Amino acid sequence: MKYILILLFTGIIANAQIKKEQLDLMPWPQSINLTQGTFVLNKNFKVNITGNPNSRILVGATNFLRRLDGRTGLFLQQGFVTKINEVPTAELQINCVKNGKIGLYEDESYQLEIQSNKIIINATTDLGALHALETLLQMLQNNSTSYYFPTAMITDFPRFTWRGIMIDVARHFQPIDVIKRNLDAMAAVKMNVFHWHLVDDQGWRIELKKHPKLTEMASDGNYYTQEEIKNIVKYADERGILVVPEIDVPGHGTAILMAYPEIGSKVVNLNSDSIESKTQVSGITSYSLERNAGIFSPTLDPSNPKTYQLLSEIFDEVCPLFSGSYFHIGGDENEGKDWDSNPKIQEFMKRKKLANNHELQTYFTMQLIPMLKKHHKELMGWEEIMTKNMSKDAIIHSWKGVNEGVPAGKSLVDAVKGGYKTVLSNGYYVDLVYGVEDHYTVDPMPKDVVLTEQEKARILGGEATMWSELATSTTLDSRIWPRTAAIAERLWSDEKVTDINSLRKRLKTVSFRLEDLGLTHIKNKDVLLRNISNNQKYQALEDFSNVCEPLKKYSRNKGGTEYQMYSPFTLFADACTPDASDALAFDAAVNSYLKNKSLENQVLVTDFLKKWVDMNAKLIDLSANAPLIQPLLPLSKSLSAISQQLLVGIVKKQSLNSSVMSDLLEQCNSKAHADVELAVYTSLKKLIK
């Protein structure tokens, strides 16, 4: 009784002492020491800033207050933080030595000390202080009546200087608000580079005053004005994020060539109508905006001075919109077909002594370097730009791997050994909808290669890439988040932070907090499922979505022509996400059961099986008024069929016909239905073996 009283007492006065494992921090800090105490929040809580920080910390501190208030409902008195040293007596003191420069190698470290009556953030720059504020928000705890921070000392800094996300806005245009909420999310997990893929075969997305034809002809009206771009750059800056624009050349050139076909490489042979006169006249091809996905041949003509004239004028307009020091010029997937068949280009190569298309592309890329230098930008490109004679100033973006027939991250090692700085994206292609573990286990620092310290230093970090062939504004967030938070941790935290169970546990909270911040990865699923079910009660459909995952890799939209960019992305596969929640839970249940066939463990498994039998019946009911559910029924039926058999086997202890079971199992392995796969296949297999 005494013990209970004491517990109650400390519960009221302070709080049950929290353990490190209970914290849902992500990325996990470099060092954290919890002490025995709490800082209890109340509405008088205020923030004060000292030192010489950039004014972005004022925006950051104000946003921090609003988010804290939104979570706690405390009606914090302080509305806006508007200047340095405004409230010297404030409970939260942020001390910054100097103005943080947005870019690589800046000091982003911070120290966060939570005492029971005071919180102190010490950081060299405001960028570190912003990170500290995110950590502090993640530290927030509560008991039944109040919110508090556990007392602690945290020392933290990033492992890599480049922690990026690329968003492709060419395939599916993404409005300003979508970009902004993703920048918010990036800042929340301490990412600092937004790589903006602005141009591709499917669209040109930048307003150009001097070349309005580009958006007029190649954007369907979907582009960013220069003012909007500047607005995004400012918004990113306020969150400590560098924006790296990309204009992809010389391949992926359809959009540019729609407006300027005269700088294209393709030769058209205009045969005269009569068979007699075999005269050939070469002319200019016309290009039309690509609606499919894939690799296409439209390529800029590197032998044409007009190409460089145009690009130079484009850079002159685009570069000043971005305050950062890097410009990505793409350079990927140029197959050079149109170069091979163009006699003028062949002649040019001979004249310039360029032995092959690689050398020709290097020639091309080298022309861009001074155009960018003029605006104080360094050139960055996908790994294909790394050929003999490429300037060592260029940053190599390593993206190829097993899918492309080369060892994962091969170009990364080649780059650093060749003297280039490099950023890793292979392994971080979040658009391919792999599970989070696949990304979390990829480290930019190769383990099986001996590198010198200098070479290691050239590995700047990594970047999650979100290509948007299959993602609209409605689904984009669910393709990036929450998985990218795990990539953020990989790039920030110590390399030894690798516990996948800890990650999954923390990711649940992070995911929910991200949606709190404005993302839509959870809530838009409901919108899609409601439409698919025709506004019927869709619990069964939701249950099914929790065991299904969209087809991975490039196996959805095979060949790139099944879907066009304007196709409906409102299907079941679009509502489903990687890491299907019930599939993960079922796997855990199966593992427990196989380890120990207690009744309790058995029930964990059979509850799922019963649920799926029931679900299938309900889906059939729903489908009577929902054509979009029809394509799901074969897979649901397969799951129901095997579940029924397994129930017989497990509950009634009857032995099952192994050939029947293996047939049923393989039906659950089908990828032929509705662009999804059953994520429970592997777990079912364990039960059958």
Next chain:
Amino acid sequence: MKYILILLFTGIIANAQIKKEQLDLMPWPQSINLTQGTFVLNKNFKVNITGNPNSRILVGATNFLRRLDGRTGLFLQQGFVTKINEVPTAELQINCVKNGKIGLYEDESYQLEIQSNKIIINATTDLGALHALETLLQMLQNNSTSYYFPTAMITDFPRFTWRGIMIDVARHFQPIDVIKRNLDAMAAVKMNVFHWHLVDDQGWRIELKKHPKLTEMASDGNYYTQEEIKNIVKYADERGILVVPEIDVPGHGTAILMAYPEIGSKVVNLNSDSIESKTQVSGITSYSLERNAGIFSPTLDPSNPKTYQLLSEIFDEVCPLFSGSYFHIGGDENEGKDWDSNPKIQEFMKRKKLANNHELQTYFTMQLIPMLKKHHKELMGWEEIMTKNMSKDAIIHSWKGVNEGVPAGKSLVDAVKGGYKTVLSNGYYVDLVYGVEDHYTVDPMPKDVVLTEQEKARILGGEATMWSELATSTTLDSRIWPRTAAIAERLWSDEKVTDINSLRKRLKTVSFRLEDLGLTHIKNKDVLLRNISNNQKYQALEDFSNVCEPLKKYSRNKGGTEYQMYSPFTLFADACTPDASDALAFDAAVNSYLKNKSLENQVLVTDFLKKWVDMNAKLIDLSANAPLIQPLLPLSKSLSAISQQLLVGIVKKQSLNSSVMSDLLEQCNSKAHADVELAVYTSLKKLIK
């Protein structure tokens, strides 16, 4: 057996014949005749346009295709509609005689004929054709495997020419994407005026190149650039919507006066420090941005020529951003306190022979008319501008009613009798969170007053007003929608369309379709409840939200000082909405039970009562880890207590102590908890009587 076969057969070939009552059209069309047939959709479905429409119909038709595709998942082949008569053989033919002019009195009528193999839209203008496309989308039906339109002939036109929504972006700024999604929703229910309340005591939201101080000092960085405003006007135009900007003067002037205090009316008496020297010097007051809600005194000085100079310059910059012919100058709630106490203004009134503040305000308003005329804009203002000598060209916006101590819509009748055109907003204040029935039963055409045809013609229509003291971007949609769709119907459909049960039934579908279109009124509730519950399973909290409604009228945030504009609007009251769904269902159950105490009807009632007892227990559990649930417990406990008693009374047929019951009932009538009220109070009362 024969009968069943025939049913199956028609089910496959055609579809069960649908009845008018099954259609979820809103606003209900003027005339609709269903015939015996169906137009079955397939992926070859195409659209063609003929005649001389405005090019906005190309955007409209393309959007129509994408929305149809999103709902059906058919992968419609036609991507973009880019010119007139592009696909002469298309199944959907849209014929427009002429270019629609955005503004009042334009022909918005259409005829929509759905045949079994062809759909024909005939409209005088593209504006009518856009409405027809919305109706066609609402006509979409399905069986188990396909989507179809029932064959029909619809003839339709609006009853009123002004069908508007006002959104206040001064109290809480609303980003561009929030405005756009609300414009989409307006178009979906055939509304055609967006009244943009851009300026108030809490903020100035328009970029001015000549007067940058306004946004620098009075916007907290939250304002629209001129480019963004033009972008919104274009977006609205493409949806057939007129944009009417409002700059509220001479009252509600804090934001303007922050930047230009010299044109304020307040006199400051600068007493010298020493008591001896009683000299008074008058000086300029400084103003600070208002963070509370209410009516404040800062008012422009109508005696100061600089006031008119500034306003003229502001109109010169702002007017050209808007293509429409109307400009709203506010004019409301000027209490004239600062005028009374300003000797200079009193002297001015004497000189100009202005007998009182009303005449002074008329003098002020009349100066604005030529400033607007210069830009071909007519002046509109809230009803306070209607005083003796006000120009008959001005449009009077009728807003006062019982809350303001006058009969509902009094000024509307005064206006039309006085020769003014008028728009009704009294009864359409959606921000006051009344139930939908309260708005649906308000008709702009007064029933108890005899008006001439000319007078009736001056009633232009009505406008839902969404003041934003208590609404952020997260909650705004749920305060406007779906209820405003009922107002849209009132303003479009025949006056005899008044069946509230039909409305409620159709509104369910409309609500869901609006969210499909991008609104957030359903899904953001989950985001808020998840935060309140601390990411625990929150079914009980959701159940509770379905019987609670936010405090109505002006009873939340009493006095305007409990909440500031930066307060957290993430509370339970923000998640709740009017027309709480379980409250409506419970009321229906109670009515059935009281009519016929069958066991079946009894169960309908007792299921709810049991649910609430259970819910209370679960809420208590949840609250152990969720401080934000604590304030809800007293109300949940009251509901549980009375439910327990009623169960005893109903199920066990025990008689209940009437004084105990009436005490318990009154506890359910409390408005003292968490800014919400129990929406089941009236129904419970019926059970106890």
